[in-house]
Amino acid sequence: MNNKIRVLIVDDSALVRKVLSEILSAAPDIEVVGTAQDPFVARERIKQLSPDVLTLDVEMPRMDGLTFLRNLMRLRPMPVVMVSSLTARGADVTLQALELGAVDFVTKPTLDVTRALTDYSQELMAKVRMAAIARPRSRMTLAPPPVRYSVDEVVPKRPSAGQWRTTDRVLAIGASTGGTEAVKDVLMGLPPDCPAVVVAQHIPAGFSRAWAERMNRQSPLVVREAENGDRLVNGHVYIAPGDHHLLVVRDGSRYVCQLSQAAPVNRHRPSVDVLFRSVVQSAGTNACAALLTGMGIDGAQGLKELHDAGVFTVAQDEASSVVWGMPGEAVKRGGASKVLPLHEIASALLKASS
Known part of the structure; x- marks a missing residue:
């Protein structure tokens, strides 16, 4: 039985599709079942492949990511992780996508995409895993992330202000x-x-x-x-x-x-x-x-x-x-x-x- 998270990558950049595919395919519990260069191709591949999670570019030709996401959430709701640019417009569009139902987002830089996306590989994997369980009935369970620093190191404990009213x-x-x-x-x-x-x-x-x-x-x-x-x-x-x-x-x-x-x-x-x-x-x-x-x-x-x-x-x-x-x-x-x-x-x- 294959319990891997099935991911479809939607991005108009061939380079980004390649890098995202390599990153996610390296995870033992994730399988990239396909890619699509625009929402029209993605629509057909969703029907054919039934992915568990979609990664979706914010800005694409023929149909923008928001329009596609709006239609997707109306007709076939599924977990979506947005791949957004580090720009003012990218931030605004990403926030709109979260309003429409996207589960989360990762950012992609405008320069040296390959290196920067590779630096974000653990975050990308984690968010895809998280998206896969962001459903009422999930077959996936994940352990919480490890605690690397204690809150005590940032705000040491001392008596509370409970007596102040x-x-x-x-x-x-x-x-x-x-x-x-x-x-x-x-x-x-x-x-x-x-x-x-x-x-x-x-x-x-x-x-x-x-x-x-x-x-x-x-x-x-x-x-x-x-x-x-x-x-x-x-x-x-x-x-x-x-x-x-x-x-x-x-x-x-x-x-x-x-x-x-x-x-x-x-x-x-x-x-x-x-x-x-x-x-x-x-x-x-x-x-x-x-x-x-x-x-x-x-x-x-x-x-x-x-x-x-x-x-x-x-x-x-x-x-x-x-x-x-x-x-x-x-x-x-x-x-x-x-x-x-x-x-x-x-x-x-x-x-x-x-």
Whole structure:
């Protein structure tokens, strides 16, 4: 019985198709069943080959990637990993693709494609594996990624601020795979005068600002990429910049953002565990927190620490998660006050923070 993940690669560049094929074929659990140079060829090959996962170029001739993805999700939904360029337009189109249902994305450079894509080989394999299990009934199971650095190395443990009870509140949200849309759904459920929101979403540098700007246009809140020293203000959302940890620290009676490029935690920077640890130390029971969809374990320890300090915590439920890795691990560790579907999380946070 062949349990390999069957992948179809769609890209107009023959070089990229070749490099992606070689990278993925080197994985013992992945099989590249075919390639296609444009969506019209891809449509026929999907019918013929029934792949488990599609990698899809953002910009292609004859039909752009977004139009193809929109049609695919309407007629034959399947896990899609976008292969996007490191440009402003590439970031915007990729975020649109995630809105349409793509599971995740990897970036490809404009120069020295072969070398750079090879450097991303482990990330590409991991995201294809993750996409294969991002379904209600999956035949694949994967172990969580190894912890290379502990949150203790970035934010050492100290007593929480549980004894401080001011009128200021903080809502902390962490997410990964599927999180760009899940976070947006939560923000859309919050009123313009809600407590300040801090967000750690696994997203690369170059995409976090575009994502923040996109959500600012769509949300009733003021959404921005966090900057060092930003004072937390009600009705505002502060997004951790790609490649930076976001911490909440106390400055007198106020909370401010602090950015750090300390070592990745759980292989991520920004790390949800780092954000949650800083929130429990600086805000204590003035905070509420939610851990949303995502692969791996990042955020599970932090949510447990918040819960143990008396903070109201929510884990997104399995049915509404793209991947129930991070929230599932938090539930297993006893870190969730409640396990809720995505559409109920905003109201639960508001109620707990009132």
